[in-house]
Amino acid sequence: MKMYKFFIMGLLLTVVSCTLDKTDYENEINTAVPEHYEFKEAVTLSKDDYKISIEALNGTFYQGYNEIRLKVVNAKTGEYLNVSDVTFMPVATSADGSKASCPHRYQPEYNSTGQYYSGYAVFTERSNAMQGWKLYLNFKVNQKTYELDKEVTVQEQINKNLNMTSFTGNDGGQYFIALVSPQKPNVAENKLVAGIYQYNKPQAPGGSFPDPSQFSYSEVKGYTLLLDPRMPEPSMGNHSSPNNKDLVQGDDGLYHGVVNYTMTGNWTLNFIMLNQNGKIIKGTKVSTDFTPGVAGAKSELFIDTLF
Incomplete structure (x- = not known):
C-alpha cells in the first residue's frame, strides 16, 4: 500500500509540473506569435518617370523567408507597367566592408493578374550596427536599362514558427532551410x-559590383526532408506525435509536409x-x-x- 501511495504522489507531481510548464508556454504564446497575411509597401524606389514599389507581409522585411511583390508604375499616370529583364538582389555589407547575399529569386516572375513581379528573399541576419542590407534592382523599358x-x-523574426537554419552539408555545400508556414x-x-x-560557389573571379555570379543561390531540387517533431x-520527455509527413518538393518549389502538434509549447522539428x-x-x-526530467536530444x- 505504501508503494502505491508513493507512486500516486509521484504521478501527481509529474502532472502538476507538466501543467505548470504548459501554462507558462500559453502565457508566452499570447504575446509571441504574430500573424501577417496582408501585403503592404515596404520600400519604394524612383528613377526618371518610374516608381518601383516592393511589398512584403506587414510591410516589413524579417529575418527568414519573405515573399515579395515588386511593382513598376508610371509615376505620372499611375499605370502599372509590364517591363522586361527585371532582376532583384539583396546584398549585406558588414562593418569590415565584406559583402554577402542570401537565398533570393534573382529574376522575379510576372503575375499578370496582380500586375506585379513575384519573388522572395531569405534574409539570413537582421539589420544591426555591424551589418546593413541593400536591395539592387534592374529593369528595362524600351531597350533602356535602369539600375x-x-x-x-x-527586422528580427519574433515568430518562432518562421525560424530558419543554415549549415554545411556532408557534401560540402552551404544550405539554408527556412520555415514558411504555418505562421500560427x-x-x-x-x-x-x-x-x-x-x-x-562562384566559378570565376567577379566582375564589377554587384556581379550576380558572386551572389547566386538556387532552390534545392528533388530532396526529401525527413521529419521527427x-x-x-x-517535463515533456522529448515525446513525439503520430501522423507526421516528411517534406517533399511541390510545384511551387517549396517543400510540403505535415506536422502534428498534440499540445501547445516548445517543439523541435528534427530533420534528416x-x-x-x-x-x-x-x-x-x-x-x-x-x-x-532530461532535456530532449536533437538531430x-x-x-x-513555439506556439
Whole structure:
C-alpha cells in the first residue's frame, strides 16, 4: 500500500509540473506569435518617370523567408507597367566592408493578374550596427536599362514558427532551410511548408559590383526532408506525435509536409535531409526513448518552434 501511495504522489507531481510548464508556454504564446497575411509597401524606389514599389507581409522585411511583390508604375499616370529583364538582389555589407547575399529569386516572375513581379528573399541576419542590407534592382523599358539600389532594414523574426537554419552539408555545400508556414499552428495536424536553398560557389573571379555570379543561390531540387517533431522540455520527455509527413518538393518549389502538434509549447522539428539518391546530406536520428526530467536530444539538423 505504501508503494502505491508513493507512486500516486509521484504521478501527481509529474502532472502538476507538466501543467505548470504548459501554462507558462500559453502565457508566452499570447504575446509571441504574430500573424501577417496582408501585403503592404515596404520600400519604394524612383528613377526618371518610374516608381518601383516592393511589398512584403506587414510591410516589413524579417529575418527568414519573405515573399515579395515588386511593382513598376508610371509615376505620372499611375499605370502599372509590364517591363522586361527585371532582376532583384539583396546584398549585406558588414562593418569590415565584406559583402554577402542570401537565398533570393534573382529574376522575379510576372503575375499578370496582380500586375506585379513575384519573388522572395531569405534574409539570413537582421539589420544591426555591424551589418546593413541593400536591395539592387534592374529593369528595362524600351531597350533602356535602369539600375537602382536602396538600403532597407531587416527586422528580427519574433515568430518562432518562421525560424530558419543554415549549415554545411556532408557534401560540402552551404544550405539554408527556412520555415514558411504555418505562421500560427493549431493543436492538430498542420501543413508544414519550408524552403530549401543552396549557395552556388562562384566559378570565376567577379566582375564589377554587384556581379550576380558572386551572389547566386538556387532552390534545392528533388530532396526529401525527413521529419521527427519532439517536445524537448524536461517535463515533456522529448515525446513525439503520430501522423507526421516528411517534406517533399511541390510545384511551387517549396517543400510540403505535415506536422502534428498534440499540445501547445516548445517543439523541435528534427530533420534528416536526403538528396535525390537518398544520401544523407545532414541530420541524425533521435532516440525514441521517453526521457522525463532530461532535456530532449536533437538531430544535428533541427529548427525550434513555439506556439
